[in-house]
Amino acid sequence: MSGQKDFSQSRSLPSPQRRNWVWFSLQMLLRFFFVEWLGYRARGHEKLPREGGALLLINHQSHLDPLLVGLPLRRPISYVARHNLFPVPIVGWILRRTYVMPINQNQPGASVIREAVRRLEHGFLVGIFPEGSRTNDGKVAELKPGFAMLLRRAHVPVYPVGVAGAFEVFPRGSCVIKPGRVRVVFGDPFEPPELQDLCQRGREPELLRLVRGRIIQCQREAEQWRRRSR
Template sequence: MALYHFARSVCAALFYPRYRIKVEGKENIPSEGPVIICSNHISNMDPVVVGITNNRDIYFMAKEELFKNKFLGGLLKRVHAFPIKRGMKDRQALRKAMDVLNDNQALGVFPEGTRSKTGELSRGLAGAGFFALRSEATVIPCAIVGSYKSKQPLRVVYGKPVPMADLRERKASSQEVTDVIMEEIQHLLDKKQ
């Protein structure tokens, strides 16, 4: 826990001035209870940026390959990352994510599953919808707008919670729920571009 907060402070001190980060909608993130923050994915630095721009401790899934290096893997685990096998069902990662939510923690998800090479939003994978349906978590859409190379500020916009009651009640599919979440992220991107 201590390493997470130390790393967040150091990263905030480095990232905010370098990328001129501006944050909007932070008040939409509940201060307690389970929450899923669903963001677009434009850079390997996105988890850091999402992590430093809100007050919740966020647990992220990261591709399994990053954990093969013992030092990096150990460090990632200490800052709340856990491995997921891409391209297949990973029951262990799914259980870990549900444990995070059942413990009233925050789970960070990049529904696209991989970085966008064009900056355009791709169709999200069903995982985000799966977690949203099988938990009582508040789902917060997030848009990272801008470029890590540009001289323009990098904006991080947190939207209002995605309405989940009707989707849960009518037993929508995981993919349907992910599609709704992606529409909300796209809406945030469209408003800021």
């Protein structure tokens, strides 16, 4: 099936405004399932720019998170995924055609940072899970410091995003997606002067606290919304 380009390795990038047929088809196929089975709702996504690059910093509750965050948007998000997922049949084919960047978690290096910056400068939305892996208990874990390098180089708006309920419906180690209530909240962008100041070397602990606090704020708002909907 070679009709759709492999964007994970391509040096020429597609339009960051248009969803290709793979992305669009996934959205259409999953919309009914997520809304009916998971009671899916999202808010705040109107805050994102209609064009131009932006970085989304998202808490990581389950394998569903990239789909849940991208579902309400009319433009694609370029995510990072473990490189060992790309050889998996069907999964790898989808990842390579939905703007996903492979990363070796044992040797992350600077190459994925360069590629993420390239896509942001091209005008893509880029989604990062700064916890590094899915939560074990539903709470936002301590953040890995590697994303600070991306913040230093990416001169684009940065948004916190909170996902709630995905851990309950599809926790780590589960093979079955249970019915439930899932909510996603897109927060206000970080103030550029504050981020630039904290991105200075030696201030990483303050930066991690700020970013984690804003993600937790969005996640709590999403959780409260989810509980009110029961």
